[in-house]
Amino acid sequence: xxxxxxxxxxxxxxxxxxxxxxxxxxxxxxxxxxxxxxxxxxxxxxxxxxxxxxxxxxxxxxxxxxxxxxxxxxxxxxxxxxxxxxxxxxxxxxxxxxxxxxxxxxxxxxxxxxxxxxxxxxxxxxxxxxxxxxxxxxxxxxxxxxxxxxxxxxxxxxxxxxxxxxxxxxxxxxxxxxxxxxxxxxxxxxxxxxxxxxxxxxxxxxxxxxxxxxxxxxxxxxxxxxxxxxxxxxxxxxxxxxxxxxxxxxxxxxxxxxxxxxxxxxxxxxxxxxxxxxxxxxxxxxxx
Amino acid sequence: xxxxxxxxxxxxxxxxxxxxxxxxxxxxxxxxxxxxxxxxxxxxxxxxxxxxxxxxxxxxxxxxxxxxxxxxxxxxxxxxxxxxxxxxxxxxxxxxxxxxxxxxxxxxxxxxxxxxxxxxxxxxxxxxxxxxxxxxxxxxxxxxxxxxxxxxxxxxxxxxxxxxxxxxxxxxxxxxxxxxxxxxxxxxxxxxxxxxxxxxxxxxxxxxxxxxxxxxxxxxxxxxxxxxxxxxxxxxxxxxxxxxxxxxxxxxxxxxxxxxxxxxxxxxxxxxxxxxxxxxxxxxxxxxxxxxxxxxxxxxxxxxxxxxxxxxxxxxxxxxxxxxxxxxxxxxxxxxxxxxxxxxxxxx
Numbered sequence: 001x002x003x004x005x006x007x008x009x010x011x012x013x014x015x016x017x018x019x020x021x022x023x024x025x026x027x028x029x030x031x032x033x034x035x036x037x038x039x040x041x042x043x044x045x046x047x048x049x050x051x052x053x054x055x056x057x058x059x060x061x062x063x064x065x066x067x068x069x070x071x072x073x074x075x076x077x078x079x080x081x082x083x084x085x086x087x088x089x090x091x092x093x094x095x096x097x098x099x100x101x102x103x104x105x106x107x108x109x110x111x112x113x114x115x116x117x118x119x120x121x122x123x124x125x126x127x128x129x130x131x132x133x134x135x136x137x138x139x140x141x142x143x144x145x146x147x148x149x150x151x152x153x154x155x156x157x158x159x160x161x162x163x164x165x166x167x168x169x170x171x172x173x174x175x176x177x178x179x180x181x182x183x184x185x186x187x188x189x190x191x192x193x194x195x196x197x198x199x200x201x202x203x204x205x206x207x208x209x210x211x212x213x214x215x216x217x218x219x220x221x222x223x224x225x226x227x228x229x230x231x232x233x234x235x236x237x238x239x240x241x242x243x244x245x246x247x248x249x250x251x252x253x254x255x256x257x258x259x260x261x262x263x264x265x266x267x268x269x270x271x272x273x274x275x276x277x278x279x280x281x282x283x284x285x286x287x288x
Numbered sequence: 289x290x291x292x293x294x295x296x297x298x299x300x301x302x303x304x305x306x307x308x309x310x311x312x313x314x315x316x317x318x319x320x321x322x323x324x325x326x327x328x329x330x331x332x333x334x335x336x337x338x339x340x341x342x343x344x345x346x347x348x349x350x351x352x353x354x355x356x357x358x359x360x361x362x363x364x365x366x367x368x369x370x371x372x373x374x375x376x377x378x379x380x381x382x383x384x385x386x387x388x389x390x391x392x393x394x395x396x397x398x399x400x401x402x403x404x405x406x407x408x409x410x411x412x413x414x415x416x417x418x419x420x421x422x423x424x425x426x427x428x429x430x431x432x433x434x435x436x437x438x439x440x441x442x443x444x445x446x447x448x449x450x451x452x453x454x455x456x457x458x459x460x461x462x463x464x465x466x467x468x469x470x471x472x473x474x475x476x477x478x479x480x481x482x483x484x485x486x487x488x489x490x491x492x493x494x495x496x497x498x499x500x501x502x503x504x505x506x507x508x509x510x511x512x513x514x515x516x517x518x519x520x521x522x523x524x525x526x527x528x529x530x531x532x533x534x535x536x537x538x539x540x541x542x543x544x545x546x547x548x549x550x551x552x553x554x555x556x557x558x559x560x561x562x563x564x565x566x567x568x569x570x571x572x573x574x575x576x577x578x579x580x581x582x583x584x585x586x587x588x589x590x591x592x593x594x595x596x597x598x599x600x601x602x603x604x605x606x607x608x609x610x611x612x613x614x615x616x617x618x619x620x621x622x623x624x625x626x627x628x629x630x631x632x633x634x635x636x
Contacts, residue, residue, distance in 0.1 A: 002440040009320065035411035036361070085595045089470035092410040093357055097549055098592045100359070104542060224422060227415045231408070267428040268419050272404045275416075279407045 007253050008135050013142045015229075015249025019242040020204040021222055022229035023156055024197040025172065030173045030236045031193050032088050034095035038062025038103040040223030042198065045106060046072055046205025046213045051119055061121050061206050068202045076198025080191040088190060103219065110216035120213040125246035149201070150242075152203060157238045163167070169193060173236070221264065228271040233262045243282060247274070319462055323455035331458045332542075333567070338465030341563040342519035343540060344547035345468050345556075346512035352554030353476065353484045354508040357410075359541060360417030361516055363401075363424050366535035368394045368517025369524035370434060376444050377472045382455060383444050387521055394517020414521045414543065418538075425536035439531030442524070460522045468515045472556060475511065476614040480504055490552075549588050552598030556612045561599050 025039050036042075049071060054065040083102075087094035129140035160166035170177040172186055180186055208214070208222070228248050232239025250269045255266025274282065323331060343365065350356040371393035376383045401420055408416040428434050445453055475481050483504040486494040495501050520540075524530045543566065551562025573580045595602055 019422060019518075029411075035415060037415075083589070083593070093351065093553070094592055094596060095415055096357060096359075096411055097545060098589055100542075100545060101588035101592065102584040103585075105589070108581040108585070112578040112582070140551050220418075223423075224415070226417055227412075228419065231416075258428060261430045262426065265423055265430075268423045272423075275404050275407050280475060 002135050003257075005134075007257055008138060009138065009251060010142070011250030011253040012246055013146045013249070014253060015246035016146045017207055017245070018202065018225045018229045018248055019245030020149045020200065021226035022233070022241045022245055023153060023238065024200045024204070025137060025223075025226045026230045026236070026241050027156075027169075027193065027197050027200075028240070029230065031169050031203075032084075032095075032190055033092075034084070035092075035099070035227075036134065036218070037096060037223065038106055038227055039201070040221065041100075041103045041106040041110075041219030042201050043205045043208060043222045044110065044214055044216065044219045046202040047121070047209035048110060048114055048119070049202070050206050050274035051121055054121065054137075055101050060124060061210060065206055066202060068206070071198045072198040072202035074194040076201075077191045077195040082188075084194065085187050085190060103223075107216050107219060114216065116216060118213040118215040119209075122208040123210050138196075141210060145210065146206060148203070152200065153238055153242055156200070160238070165196075168261070203255040204275055207220070225267065230265065232271060232274050232282060236284040237281070237283045240281060240283035247282075303534055306387050316466075319466075320459070323451070323458055328450070331454050332526060333457055335461040335522065336569050337563055339519040339523040340460040340540075340547070341463050341517050341559060341567075342468040344544040344551075344559040344563060345472055346515040346519075347541065347544040348548040348551075348553060348555075348559050349472055349475075350508060350512050351548065352558075353481070353488060354505050355488055356505060356509060357414040358512075359415040359538075360415045360419065360421035361512075361544060362536060362538060362540035363417065363421035364394045364398065364513045364516035365520030365523070365540045366421070366424055366428065366530075366532070367397050369518035369530045369535045370428060371443050371517070372436060372521040373440055373524065373530050376442060377440065380444065383442055384460060385483055385526060387460060387518060390521035391518040393515040395510045395514040397517075398513030399506070402506050405509075406502065421536055421538075421541075425532050428532040428536065437532065439529055439534075441529050444527055445525070450493075457522065457525045460525065461519050462478050464515075464519050464522050468519070469556070469560075470516070471511070473614060476510075476556070476612075481614065485507060526628055546584060546588055547560075548598075549591050550598055552600030553596075554602050555598075556614060560599050565599065574604075 017136060019134050021039075021043060022045055025036065028034055028036050046068065050064050053059070053067050057064070057067075083098065084095065087098050102256060103107075123141055126141050126144075127139075130137055132138075133141070160169060166188055168179070168184050171182070172184060172189060176186055218219030225245075228243035229241050232247060233242065234244075247270060251270040252263045252267040255269075256263030258266070309623050327548065343361065347358065350358050350361070369388045372383055372386055372390040375381070375389055376386050379386075405413060405416055405420065429437055434440065448456065476484075483494070483499045483501075484498050486497070487501050488503065491501060520535065524535060547559055547562035547566050549562075550565050551560065554559030569584070570580075573583065576583075591598060
């Protein structure tokens with residue numbers, strides 16, 4: 001029973017991270033109607049970037065975010081202006097294939113720069129802290145990471161709902177042509193959105209790299225987990241994505257208890273079953 | 289009954305037909321005779337090229353004609369290869385005789401997988417098929433009866449001498465490569481091709497005129513799965529050992545996408561041009577390791593941005609002949625006017 005509770009709790013904490021992975025994917029699907037196949041690889045890029053910043057300046061992972069987030073924003077902005085804006089809106093195929101090519105390029109650049117060895121980020125003393133709660137041991141770092149995930153989801157939800165940026169995003173998402181008519185410069189706005197998505201990726205990358213060692217080829221799996229969280233939760237619904245992420249996280253860890261190699265398999269299986277049972281996602285898109 | 293306009297073109301004259309057919313037969317004889325005047329290394333390379341061509345053709349049919357972008361097409365490479373290896377090892381049968389079984393197995397798997405996969409559409413379908421491929425990879429990786437991570441050898445191949453083995457695999461690959469081109473051409477000229485092209489041009493319009501949209505798409509999915517499964521089975525007969533990480537590897541789909549994008553999505557000529565370009569680049573640059581893949585990725589990105597129609601679309605309009613006669617033209621228009629409009633002269 002204790003093991004069950006611990007697995008469940010760990011699954012929830014892992015799932016919250018998947019929800020943050022999915023958040024960026026969900027935004028690009030909602031606002032630009034494109035899926036970024038390189039999404040997972042960019043998470044890995046963020047992790048390596050943090051690792052480089054940490055060792056160059058000699059600071060901790062969270063302090064490094066002060067530099068990593070603006071750098072990721074810049075990278076996203078430039079990538080949208082130079083590359084993605086040329087294919088977005090054409091059809092579903094062009095952005096998909098372009099980002100597929102990007103994914104291969106990123107993986108091989110990382111391999112060339114950092115070799116194929118795995119790396120991890122060190123959280124220092126924080127990593128060893130933990131406490132017992134009702135017989136279940138909880139690490140302080142995973143708990144903080146989960147709190148940060150919830151905070152990121154909450155802040156993004158507030159931004160979409162209550163700011164000028166969010167209003168523009170919803171307008172473009174609902175009807176790009178009309179949004180352009182009323183003065184939204186969608187190409188420039190897309191660059192800001194992609195910059196924002198990349199900043200989210202940077203923060204998710206640190207949370208991810210603190211818990212799991214990463215390597216240049218770790219990206220595609222992150223993409224699949226993000227994708228599952230988004231589709232499971234229902235498009236355009238941030239709290240749906242959170243729920244989807246939690247379901248995948250719990251399924252993976254219980255699957256790994258059944259057979260250590262089959263964790264991700266059970267995550268995928270639950271995704272397929274949920275797809276058959278609820279083709280529209282567990283939550284339909286909310287009216288707002 | 290559908291009449292593709294190409295049969296009304298003046299190029300269908302008797303003397304021209306004889307010239308085309310004798311050229312084709314001569315070409316086929318030369319290709320079939322390759323094992324007698326080449327090395328094993330050349331044959332192995334040709335097997336790779338022919339099987340990859342069939343996979344790229346299948347990917348291109350799905351994406352270019354069915355609107356089904358499958359990032360996880362490699363699932364059928366693995367399923368086909370494992371079906372062949374497992375049945376041959378279990379039943380101690382000649383693997384060449386079991387190749388049709390591999391195709392049938394892949395097609396059945398596709399039919400079952402269509403149930404969850406076709407709940408998704410567009411980009412979601414694309415990534416969904418990738419999830420499917422990942423699942424099958426993890427499952428075989430954890431199946432001791434299939435050799436788990438180490439995979440399994442094709443035991444029956446030990447019964448044949450080296451020349452027969454190499455030549456036999458080469459002929460099988462030749463059949464797969466040429467066969468999938470012939471099947472693809474026949475499908476595109478037939479009623480399924482007409483249905484698919486109408487869906488590609490406008491799905492709501494096709495639906496409104498009574499085209500069985502989802503049935504056509506599932507038929508194409510199953511057909512392309514059989515082609516890919518067969519190609520995968522032959523590709524692993526060439527290497528004699530199948531492993532989960534290699535056979536269920538995204539690299540298969542990546543190469544197929546590269547070939548289709550470079551050659552031209554939505555044409556039959558595209559994969560032929562693309563396969564030649566792909567293998568030429570690989571022979572020259574593969575030694576550069578990661579830089580080779582970076583270059584390939586950048587080339588694909590540049591193609592998508594600058595010439596989304598691929599190499600085939602860069603040909604000037606009047607040189608863009610239609611060797612496979614799959615293009616459909618309106619009866620009023622001259623044969624030199626390019627149009628992908630479905631033929632109107634079919635008597636239903």
